[in-house]
Amino acid sequence: MKTPTARRNRRALRTAGAGAGAAALLALSACSSSDANSSSSGSASASGELSGTVTVFAAASLQESFTTLGKQFEQAHPGTKVTFSFGGSDSLAASITGGAPADVFASASPKTMKIVTDAGDASGTPVTFVRNQLEIATLPGNPDRVGSLKDLTDKDLKVVLCAKEVPCGAAAQKALDAAKLKLTPVSYEQDVKAALTKVELKEADAAVVYRTDVHAAGDKVEGVEFPESADAVNDYPITLLKGTRHTDAAKAFIALVRSAEGQKILTGAGFLKP
Known part of the structure; x- marks a missing residue:
């Protein structure tokens, strides 16, 4: 036969256990809520707008077309800026391999592009985007x-x-x-x-x-x-360069160049489709 004191002790233990369980559930709920908020914040950051300056080294013959595409890109992505360095492809390739900071290289021939790829300064495989005669x-x-x-x-x-x-x-x-x-x-x-x-x-x-x-x-x-x-038709390859600080924006600019809209501007300037 249990005494009154024993019964009181057993009720106290049950109450304490229930309280601990409730506290554990509350803590778990709070943790799950925190994880959900953290995940939501990460998704918002990942899907944020493009930003930063994209530096493009491009063959002199691309000056008019790329200037137009650069303006379109900036209008579509207000947080970005596109700057260009136009010149002879061989000189541009030498500057890149010499350490000049750039994000994208568009060359007027595979031969000059090879200077950059052989030096290990290209990120990925260059792709021909237009041809010229x-x-x-x-x-x-x-x-x-x-x-x-x-x-x-x-x-x-x-x-x-x-x-x-x-x-x-x-x-x-x-x-x-x-x-x-x-x-x-x-x-x-x-x-x-x-x-x-x-x-x-x-x-x-x-x-x-x-x-x-x-x-x-x-x-x-x-x-x-x-x-x-x-x-003597020249293929024009384009590539992302290693060391770019704004990879997403640089990739997006290359995508614009290769897009239907980009091709429309380039062919309108007299370039041939790849």
Whole structure:
């Protein structure tokens, strides 16, 4: 037979146990609530808007198209800014491998892109996003009546080419070789814009440049197509670079370049689809 004191002690133990269980459940509930809040906060951060500056090194022939795409990108992502460095692809590649800070590289040829990939400075595999074809740029109205690549061999004509190590220069040499022609220019320029400028300033009678540059120059020059250019079409690869501080934004810019909207702007400028 249990005494009154024993019964009181047993009730006290049951009450204490119940209290401990309730406390444990409360603690578990609080922990679960905290985890849920933490997970919700993490999702919001992960799905936040793009931000940061994307630095793009791009071939000179891409200047007009990429400037337009950069503005579109900034409008679509208010927290971002796109800055460009345009020039000869070989010079840009040398800057990248030399440690110049950049997020994206768009080259005018696989050969110059290979300089960057061989140095281990590319993140992932470069992808061709457009192609470009050569054209002869002459003075407005084509007063010298240039109608073919052979016409540029006239010793009385002042002709400008891109340097042979630059993609547009290498392509011009390939076209000349295909036509079995030899041409001695009055100067070799370090990028296609510099070659075109010589004609725009009337310092040269003609230059072998890209059709996109003739298109961009408007009525400052006149373009002359030539069949040998089909043997010297350049592929343009683009890649994300290692060490980028704004990976998501840089990837998004590359995605825009390759998108239907990006391709529309590029083909509208005279580029060929990849």
